Structures are given as structure tokens and as C-alpha cells.
Amino acid sequence: MQKRRQGKNIRRITGVTISFFLLTTSAIAADSNLDRALETLLEGYDIQDYLEILDDEEMSSGYYQVRTGDTLDNIILRAIGETPIRKNILRDAFVSANPNSFRNGNPNYLLAGKRLRIPDAQDIIELLFDMNSREMRGANRSRDSWVHFP
Numbered sequence: 001m002q003k004r005r006q007g008k009n010i011r012r013i014t015g016v017t018i019s020f021f022l023l024t025t026s027a028i029a030a031d032s033n034l035d036r037a038l039e040t041l042l043e044g045y046d047i048q049d050y051l052e053i054l055d056d057e058e059m060s061s062g063y064y065q066v067r068t069g070d071t072l073d074n075i076i077l078r079a080i081g082e083t084p085i086r087k088n089i090l091r092d093a094f095v096s097a098n099p100n101s102f103r104n105g106n107p108n109y110l111l112a113g114k115r116l117r118i119p120d121a122q123d124i125i126e127l128l129f130d131m132n133s134r135e136m137r138g139a140n141r142s143r144d145s146w147v148h149f150p
Helices: 002-041 047-060 072-079 087-097 121-128 134-144
Strands: 063-065 115-117
Touching: 072 087, 087 115, 087 121
Parallel strands: none
Antiparallel strands: 063 115
16 A cells, blocks of 8 residues: 555656656747747847947936946946046045945945946046145235235
């Protein structure tokens, strides 16, 4: 009696295994059919160009939505391009323009999902030349006593 039950159980397990295999195989076949259909549908389109156009439109708005895997240097390269301005100055400009987008103000800790404002020339000038610094105020005051010619 017990051998008969074991035989039925083995047949049930075998039946379930075969059914699972057939379902898995049909799911894989359906996926490959779907892949082929998508390839046929998108055959004439250059998806990479489309994505680059979307990135360019996003950059021209003056803001950039940070995605997982983005790095600040790559964002700077896409937004500003090659420039003689030092990378560390540009990084500092991004951090000062977006303090809540970087953990502890560190340009290496860019937070995904944040919306970055792309700094403009005025942001970089303010970063480089702090007009409210003690040195600049002293320099401006020292020139007040200079002789002026008409």
C-alpha cells in the first residue's frame, strides 16, 4: 500500500515538474516572440539619438533630474562640455548651487532623484570672487583715498 502511494506521489511530482517545464518554455518562447516584435517595430528608429535629444532638452532648461548611476563629472560634461575651467571649480559651483543634492556638501555623494540647477556664469563668478570677503572690502576701502583725475 505504501509503495503504491509512493508511486502515485512520484507520478504527481513528475507531472508537476513537466507542467512547470512546459509553462516555463512557453513563457520563454512568448518573451522571444515579444522581443522579435519589438525589434521589428523599432527597426527604423535610432533610440540613442532620441535619448540624446531628450537629454539636450533637459539640459537646456537649466535643470537636470539626477538618475541612479549618474556622476557629477558626467553631468558637468553633458551640461557644459569641454571647458578650460577646472573641474574642481565646476564641482564646487554645482554643490553651492544645489546644497541639498549632495550629502554633507561632498560632490562625490550626489543623491539620485534630486533636481540639479545647472550653475551659470554668475554662479561661478560668485564662487571665485566673494565680494563680501574681508579682503575685498578692505581693497575697496583702500581705494577711496586714492587721487582721482577727471
